[in-house]
Amino acid sequence: MPWKKVDLRRYERRLDNTEKLLKRVADLFTEYNREHWAVNVLARLQFGEFEEDQLIDALRIAWIQTRHHHPFIAATLRGDNHVYVVPDQREIDAWVSESFFVHKNETLQHFMRTARSAKYSSFHFFPASSEILMRTHHWQIDGMGAIHLLNRFLEIFSAAEALPTFGDEWRRLPPGHAEAAPLPTKLSDETQEAAQRMAQESPFGGKPSIGLEMTPREPGGTRCSMLVFDSVTLGTIVKSCKEAGFSVASAIHAAMIVATQEMAAKSHPTTNFTSVAFYDHRAHLQSPYNDPRAWPMGCWMLGLPFSLPHADFVTHARALQKIYKLPLALDQCAVLKYYDIYMEKLVEALGQPPPPDAPPLTQPQLSSLGVLDGKVQHSYSGKQPVSVEHIEPCLDQMTTATLVFQWSWRGRSFINVCSNENYYEGEYVEKYLARVRVNLLTGLKLKDSI
Known part of the structure; x- marks a missing residue:
């Protein structure tokens, strides 16, 4: 089930049987607007010297860079097909607005209790507790994969690279398990x-x-x-x-x-x-x-x-x-x-x-x-160093x-x-x-x- 180009910037792949099972189980709760088995991994972090707005900007940029390295986080579903669209700048902005969130007046625990279904896998920052949460669809990733994705995000954040140019990232879309x-x-x-x-x-x-x-x-x-x-x-x-x-x-x-x-x-x-x-x-x-x-x-x-x-x-x-x-x-x-x-x-x-x-x-x-x-490293030394105090997986x-x-x-x-x-x-x-x-x-x- 390889990815196929179906339009100028659009690629699709059929869900494999594992992904299909996870999606079918999640579909049982559509009426509640909840996502059963959404995969969450949280981390409590210590950042270097940042003003809050600067830190939020740095996290947002790292999230965009993470999509460039691992574009599957921005894939959506059409029936039993994964869909990925190579984005222009307008589409990047729209994706960020639907997948990157800052919770200044909400605890992570409250968010977990009330989280709703969403189109995209998402990134959440809780400034008061210095915690981040990466929330992914289970038909895109498993628990150990979420741990590896957290590690990649922290590597990318620490490196503080320039914003990428999108175009060939679709080549890094993963195949199905089979x-x-x-x-x-x-x-x-x-x-x-x-x-x-x-x-x-x-x-x-x-x-x-x-x-x-x-x-x-x-x-x-x-x-x-x-x-x-x-x-x-x-x-x-x-x-x-x-x-x-x-x-x-x-x-x-x-x-x-x-x-x-x-x-x-x-x-x-x-x-x-x-x-x-x-x-x-x-x-x-x-x-x-x-x-x-x-x-x-x-x-x-x-x-x-x-x-x-x-x-x-x-x-x-x-x-x-x-x-x-x-x-x-x-x-x-x-x-x-x-x-x-x-x-x-x-x-x-x-x-x-x-x-x-x-x-x-x-x-x-x-x-x-x-x-x-x-x-996951205890600390990441780079242009934007960050230390990891705690990590925790959780499944909706x-x-x-x-x-x-x-x-x-x-x-x-x-x-x-x-x-x-x-x-x-x-x-x-x-x-x-x-x-x-x-x-x-x-x-x-x-x-x-x-």
């Missing part, structure tokens, strides 16, 4: 059947799961609830995980599952925890797309379903370790031979009405981003499920639960996080008081 990998898109009957079986094992394909107790009502805004481990505790957790033979991500995910077992909604007619394991596939793409600095954009993640029966922490951690250590090279991972068709099957399943007795999806889903030091959540990001940064570990405020009370989510903490530490035979 082309970038590449993945097979035409299969035998046998692999078609394997793709269908895997789709049926996915929560998106109707596989039931235990989940948290929720209040059925109209969706509201996104709430993010955070659990933080300091450097001493994180060091102890890492050491204990190595001794036990599994990763920190596997341990945290196991603690999440045990906490879900403890707090499982009584209405769920199953004992298995069914979810999706997410993988960053960038390192396994063909050149040049395996360079995340040059190609941060693109929805190049893998999401493979798994289902685990009721068990204790260690049993879950060992099972998850096998899942997360799955080799992802095309010649080593049989699933990749039919992954694109699997995504197509999920799109088809999403278009079908759910069974009348199907419980809502309320299981927490983990997206582990790992160690982010190095992917309109469904009854919760999305949990896990990452470490500057020696601390973070677990961020993204949930919809109308489905889950804040105290309930805090209780869940407390149980995750207890199960993690006790499962690793550590004292809960550390």
Whole structure:
């Protein structure tokens, strides 16, 4: 699905199956003017010597330069097509007015709770807290890609280059995942059947799961609830995980599952925890797309379903370790031979009405981003130096499920639960996080008081 020139300055590409699935899920909430699964990454920054108006101008210029380097941020949709138009100056000005925002009288937290659907991916600056927020459509990027895009923006801001001339930037528009990998898109009957079986094992394909107790009502805004481990505790957790033979991500995910077992909604007619394991596939793409600095954009993640029966922490951690250590090279991972068709099957399943007795999806889903030091620098030295105090991913959540990001940064570990405020009370989510903490530490035979 390469980009094609369809007019003098206009280029289009069909959504691939992953992008199409993400767009179809987002479309379910069009009537609320909200964007389910909008990908957000925020950063709290320290800038050099700037007057506020000068800083805003510098950020605006860097946003324009970021479009020149990574033009997909300015792509729009026409049906199931991505659309990019090489802009003249009038169109650049119009795009900036619809994608660059300064919030002088609003907190980032309030914006996140009330954010609406938008035509473009966007940049937001909150002067009072010295925070920036990059908000992108999920059918354009995944969580790790958003981290790489933040890094590129900060590099570009620090360099303070002159405004670019647009014209050939369309050459840097990313292909779909199947082309970038590449993945097979035409299969035998046998692999078609394997793709269908895997789709049926996915929560998106109707596989039931235990989940948290929720209040059925109209969706509201996104709430993010955070659990933080300091450097001493994180060091102890890492050491204990190595001794036990599994990763920190596997341990945290196991603690999440045990906490879900403890707090499982009584209405769920199953004992298995069914979810999706997410993988960053960038390192396994063909050149040049395996360079995340040059190609941060693109929805190049893998999401493979798994289902685990009721068990204790260690049993879950060992099972998850096998899942997360799955080799992802095309010649080593049989699933990749039919992954694109699997995504197509999920799109088809999403278009079908759910069974009348199907419980809502309320299981927490983990997206582990790992160690982010190095992917985003602590500071950027250039004509406009900038230091990074904190980074945080967050996903707009309109469904009854919760999305949990896990990452470490500057020696601390973070677990961020993204949930919809109308489905889950804040105290309930805090209780869940407390149980995750207890199960993690006790499962690793550590004292809960550390």
